[in-house]
Amino acid sequence: MRMQDKFFNKRNLFIIGCVLLVVVGITGFTIKKGTKEPSMRITHGNLVYEVNAALYTRISSSFPDSKPVMDDYQASERITLDERVISDFELKEWQESKLDGDLPAREWLVKGVYEDNGLKLAKNLKLTAYDDFPGLIAVEVEYVNLSEKDMFIEEWRNGNYNIVPQGDQPPFWAFQGSSSSRRSDWIKPLEPGYYQKNYMGMNDSDYGGGIPVTSVWRPDLNVAVGHLSLVPELVNLPTELLEDSKVSIGISKEFDERTLFKAGDTLSTLETFVSIARGDYYENLANYSELMQAKGIEIVEPEEAAFEPIWCAWGYGREFTMEEVINTLPKVKDLGIDWAVLDDGFQVAEGDWQPAADRFPDGEDAVENLVETIHDHGLKAKIWWTPLAADPHSKSLKNVPGMKIRLENGAPQFITWWDAYYLSPTKEKTIEHTKDLLDLFLNKWKFDGLKMDGQHMNAVAPDHSLEKPEESVKGLPDFFHMIYEEAREINPDAVVENCPCGTVMSYYNMATTNQTVSSDPLSSWQIRHKGKTYKALVPNTAYYGDHVELSDNGNDFASSFGIGAVLGTKFTVPSSTANEEAAEFILTEDKETIWKKWFSLYNEKMLSKEEYLGNLYDIGYDKPEAHAVKKQDRLYFAFYADSWEGEIELRGLENNTEYLILDYFNQVDYEKVIASDPYIDVAFKDFILLEATPVKK
Incomplete structure (x- = not known):
């Protein structure tokens, strides 16, 4: 089936056109009349997602006292063909549907067209708001070459956002899920001039893969992007701190070889997502994993x-x-x-x-x-x-030939750390x-x-001895x-x-x-x-x-x-x-x-x-660094700093409950606290470990 037919001939769809529609429940949808750029607006949890007449998008937050996320609409999706970056499409129509089943959702299918100097390209944008995952919008894009000529595709990019700072220092912290031989921190403050490509394939001879999510945050807000494929994909998730202290994020697929995009052909991107939350990266990352499991990733049970x-x-x-x-x-x-x-x-x-x-x-x-x-x-x-490692002289390679990965030039893929060859994981x-x-x-x-x-x-690496x-x-x-x-x-x-x-x-x-x-x-x-x-x-x-x-x-x-x-x-x-x-x-x-x-x-x-309470403290901006674990009715707090003297906050206490506070490593008692006044003064070097025990009435 051609892509434009697949996207726009589904059961239970209806044409929205230019009529005001309010969707009751997890999303809202409005059409702006009397403007040059009619737009659609989806509110899902605390994420507000808008699309304008050029199929540019804008994200914002409905959190109380939330600050702007972006200056204006941006080309969040784009494609590069024959060295031409194409991002402006004329909005033609859109449709909405309700998806039932194990993963219920609302879905919008939006169609636009680009036409210039003999090049005609359709863009079909699918937006999905999963009922059980408020604050997250999934995005899929399909491009159709409606021209009469073939072209070469060089790159597509989704989730391309420049997030504005709020004057904090550092302006952003970031979680980035790629791996390289630098073995650098997964979480770091972003300094002027910062850039990291975050390629999910092999970055060095021995290093690659990771978590296909980038999450950046300010003290008031966290924005994450990533992809939802159920298998590893060879894509980038670049992060860059721009000169004006905005942070640029996105997901891109580069085509290293000249990849032909023939007339009439369809190109589909991955299902990517953008999500928004309070605090550091923890909640967005947890939501990503829960959605991936709902889509089919099975995580084994813990072993005692x-x-x-x-x-x-x-x-x-x-x-x-x-x-x-x-x-x-x-x-x-x-x-x-x-x-x-x-x-x-x-x-x-x-x-x-x-x-x-x-x-x-x-x-x-x-x-x-x-x-x-x-x-x-x-x-x-x-x-x-x-x-998956075998030394060149090993008997296993001699006795079981054909296990090695072969690169495009026919050479085996080498593991420099072990002076060994990679074995191909899918070969019988x-x-x-x-x-x-x-x-x-x-x-x-x-x-x-x-x-x-x-x-x-x-x-x-890709094994070129495979079909x-x-x-x-x-x-x-x-x-x-x-x-x-x-x-x-x-x-x-x-x-x-x-x-x-x-x-x-x-x-x-x-x-x-x-x-x-x-x-x-x-x-x-x-x-x-x-x-x-x-x-x-x-x-x-x-x-x-x-x-x-x-x-x-x-x-x-x-x-x-x-x-x-x-x-x-x-x-x-x-x-x-x-x-x-x-x-x-x-x-x-x-x-x-x-x-x-x-x-x-x-x-x-x-x-x-026990239960790690990862959303109580911001690992970047909260000082001193803090973590909390819940065991039955007790809370265990850990604070870290080279040296600290002053007030700390014990978050997560139950209302109307008084707690005894004990430094359980040094066996030192502190004053009792309650949720309405959860502060104590402490002095420590390196760490302090506290146990909060509710007082029985």
């Missing part, structure tokens, strides 16, 4: 064992010995830790996951004996693994090879969980779904950790991991804002703060604890071997006292299982 604290043998490095690992287990148990992780270095090579002879001279029997020893100490065992040979490894790790060796590790897991190269990109989440299903088939309680080192973990891969992780954080700030991000997208996730040794000063348990993250460490104990790397992480007598206090407190409170 994934919330248990973790010790990892990585403190001993790749040159660990069996003696070192086994000698550490009694101390692991004594500290109240439940997991022991065998990390990198046990294997012959990436791709060849048999035990290395210098680590395990007795071969697989030694590995099985190690797991049995871990279990004998009352601990669970997890094994490190880099799926790769899948069967992976299933054999899962049987080895979980069935034969009896490990209780997997630590899948490596930034390369987050995305892959449709982008199948490798879009099929990557199915590969991890297969791993999860196979692992849980072997061991119904298996913990499946996905640790894409330093990257913004692909939203699509999150769906089938039951343990997320801060993944080689560069600071405690990253531990905290990564945690807030994961908890917005997967509220019940077991979020692991990674080894505390990666935090500020190597001992900032508070950053993980206060946001409800699982605690972990890679401490070492004195050994008979001369392991220089392990010396840095030796658990001294003083450290042991601190470590034991934190793990004991963690096992007592178990805040990682």
Whole structure:
């Protein structure tokens, strides 16, 4: 069916024309008469979305005391053909319908035409306001080449908005969901001259993918854009702070090759969205994930064992010995830790996951004996693994040829970090090879969980050895779904950790991991804002703060604890071997006292299982930085600053309820508070952790 027929011949549609129509319920629709530019207006929740006669749009907010979002109508959608940017279309007609079913909505179909110098192009704009997602409008655009000649398409762009500042410093904070080798902060203030492309494909040899959402906010308002495809897409979400301090956002698809747009052909963009909310990025990100799940993304349930604290043998490095690992287990148990992780270095090579002879001279029997020893100490065992990586000299590539991804020039895609090749995730040979490894790790060796590790897991390049190269990109989440299903088939309680080192973990891969992780954080700030991000997208996730040794000063348990993250460490104990790397992480007598206090407190409170209240505090503008967790009728607050002396606000308290306030780390009582006056004066360095307990009447 031709696109113009598909968009405008649906059941239950009616022509609105130029008649005033008010839609009762989630949306409003008006026609401005007596003006040169009649427009349509949709009010959905607190988002006001307008379209004018040129098919330009304007967004604004109906929040009380809201300030302008944009100066005027803007070309929020555009297409570039033969080096000509086309954004002005003459509005011809529009239609409205009501969509029933599992995802009820109101839908508007708007038609415009561009005609100039022999070029004629139709633009069909579909706007969807989902009933259960107020404040969000989904947008789809289809362009039809009505000309008599072929053209080349270079780019399309949706959600193209310049948001005005309000004089604050910084003018905006932003969440950006792309990944690169810089491993930069996911959340940052925007400074003059800032630009980031936010490509969702491969940005460096090992890095790519992420969360296809950009969210920018001022103290009064948050605006987010992104796409709603159920598979990864190779698009950009660029963010730029302009000279006038406006922030520019959008979603674009670039066509690197000369892509022919033939006469009569139709080009469809992705379903993108714009949403608006109060506060920082948390609510918009949570709404995005809920809508994606309503559309078909299935997120696995949490696993009880994934919330248990973790010790990892990585403190001993790749040159660990069996003696070192086994000698550490009694101390692991004594500290109240439940997991022991065998990390990198046990294997012959990436791709060849048999035990290395210098680590395990007795071969697989030694590995099985190690797991049995871990279990004998009352601990669970997890094994490190880099799926989709195989060294060039590995036997797996020789014995199972054809697993590699091939780039357009025929070369294999290289993983520089591991000096390895990428395996193609959709090829049956790769899948069967992976299933054999899962049987080895979980069935034969009896490990209780997997630590899948490596930034390369987050995305892959198009595999040109496939008939449709982008199948490798879009099929990557199915590969991890297969791993999860196979692992849980072997061991119904298996913990499946996905640790894409330093990257913004692909939203699509999150769906089938039951343990997320801060993944080689560069600071405690990253531990905290990564945690807030994961908890917005997967509220019940077991979020692991990674080894505390990666935090500020190597001992900032508070950053993980206060946001409800699982605690972990890679401490070492004195050994008979001369392991220089392990010396840095030796658990001294003083450290042991601190470590034991934190793990004991963690096992007592178990805040990682509780409800994170991410919309109470703005992580950018509120000072000091604050987080809150609710456990039954108690609230747990965490405040962070290099140094703070003054008033703090305890938000989220129930009305007409008095609360006892306790600094539960230092065991210091504060005055009682109530919701109408939720302020106390405190002084702290680095952090303060407070427990608010309602007073029983």
